[in-house]
Amino acid sequence: MLDLTGTNVVVSGGAGGIGSAVVRALGAAGARIAVIDLPDSAPESLDQSTTHYSSCDITRRERVEAVFREIEDWFGDVHVLFNAAAYEAGPNRSMPAEDLSDRDLELQFNVNVFGTIHVTQAAFPSMRRAGGGRVVNFTSIAAVRGLPTSAHYAASKGAIGAWTRTVALEWAQYNICVNAVAPLVDTGRLRAQREAMASRGPEALELYAQQMKSIPLGRLGDADADIAPALVFLASKGAGFITGQTLAIDGGMMMLGS
Numbered sequence: 001m002l003d004l005t006g007t008n009v010v011v012s013g014g015a016g017g018i019g020s021a022v023v024r025a026l027g028a029a030g031a032r033i034a035v036i037d038l039p040d041s042a043p044e045s046l047d048q049s050t051t052h053y054s055s056c057d058i059t060r061r062e063r064v065e066a067v068f069r070e071i072e073d074w075f076g077d078v079h080v081l082f083n084a085a086a087y088e089a090g091p092n093r094s095m096p097a098e099d100l101s102d103r104d105l106e107l108q109f110n111v112n113v114f115g116t117i118h119v120t121q122a123a124f125p126s127m128r129r130a131g132g133g134r135v136v137n138f139t140s141i142a143a144v145r146g147l148p149t150s151a152h153y154a155a156s157k158g159a160i161g162a163w164t165r166t167v168a169l170e171w172a173q174y175n176i177c178v179n180a181v182a183p184l185v186d187t188g189r190l191r192a193q194r195e196a197m198a199s200r201g202p203e204a205l206e207l208y209a210q211q212m213k214s215i216p217l218g219r220l221g222d223a224d225a226d227i228a229p230a231l232v233f234l235a236s237k238g239a240g241f242i243t244g245q246t247l248a249i250d251g252g253m254m255m256l257g258s
Contacts, residue, residue: 002236005030008066008075009235012036012058012119013085018138018183022082025228026235027051034071034078036119039084049079058085058115067124077130080235081123083137087111087156097151105152117163120178124171125252132175136234139180139246141254157182158184161246168177177243179234183227184250188219188233 009026013019015037026033032050052074054067071078087108093215095104121136127133137159140147142154161180168178212220221227230249233239248254 001179002029002071002232002238004232004235007031007079008034008072008077009080009082009124009233010034010078010119011082011084012056012115012148013083015053017084018185018227019082019084021223021228022084022231023051024224025180025232029198029232031080031235032075034075036067043107046157058119059110061118064118064122068126078123078126079130079131080122080134080233081127082235083116083135083160084114085111086138087153094149095168096149100152105155107155108152109159112153113159113163116160120163120167123182124176127176128174132240133177134239135167135176135178136231136236137180139164141182141184141248141250143182144254164246165244172243177240179239179242179244180246181227181231182246182248182250182254183223184215184221184248184253185223185227214253215250216255219251221251223247 004026007030010032010035011023014023014035019037020033023033023035025046027050032038034052034054036054036056036058038057052071054070056063056067058064068078082251087110114241120137123133123135127135137160138157140154140157141160142150143158147154164178164180171178172250227249230247234242234247
């Protein structure tokens with residue numbers, strides 16, 4: 001296990017899903033962790049000596065900035081940021097590209113893109129003061145290979161990839177490494193996609209089944225066993241020469257030509 005003792009980490013979206021797996025792994029590695037998530041979504045049990053929880057709607061820039069002031073009062077400068085918060089759509093929000101409304105687009109982009117940007121910008125002054133830091137954003141295989149019935153989600157994750165690469169270039173002068181991960185786990189997004197494609201008939205469902213069969217390692221990832229350890233590495237000193245990259249933690253599914 002890597003040692004993150006003395007490292008101050010913010011996890012946006014840390015109350016559930018992959019975010020909560022990251023929080024558990026960071027805690028085991030000795031980090032101090034500030035969790036940001038929606039109101040009333042605080043984890044049931046937190047070690048308050050090492051973990052702080054803040055309720056925050058990350059689509060509201062002024063609230064994000066206020067929360068970062070609270071976090072810095074608690075543990076000082078931010079060293080590492082994980083942007084794990086994402087909009088989770090129900091089955092009724094997965095649909096063909098031609099049927100997407102402005103509201104469908106807003107729901108995805110407000111959280112996935114604008115939320116990520118707000119949180120990253122709020123962390124920047126603290127990381128610069130600290131002499132460097134790490135930012136890890138969350139994109140998706142959907143941004144590279146597409147995802148039927150989820151063009152709005154895929155587009156939002158593609159924007160995260162572009163943001164990651166550009167900010168990595170701009171902030172390298174401050175010793176801030178900015179990377180992204182593209183994890184493949186059985187999330188609400190995949191369940192929604194399955195249901196949406198099933199409703200369109202057996203041919204659409206067969207397409208989904210073929211996509212799942214194309215995972216070289218033959219399974220979806222486990223958030224604790226497969227995803228979190230890689231994220232802890234990106235937060236560590238050993239990742240100090242990695243920036244502007246997208247790490248696919250997906251059983252080999254994103255390989256070019258696959």
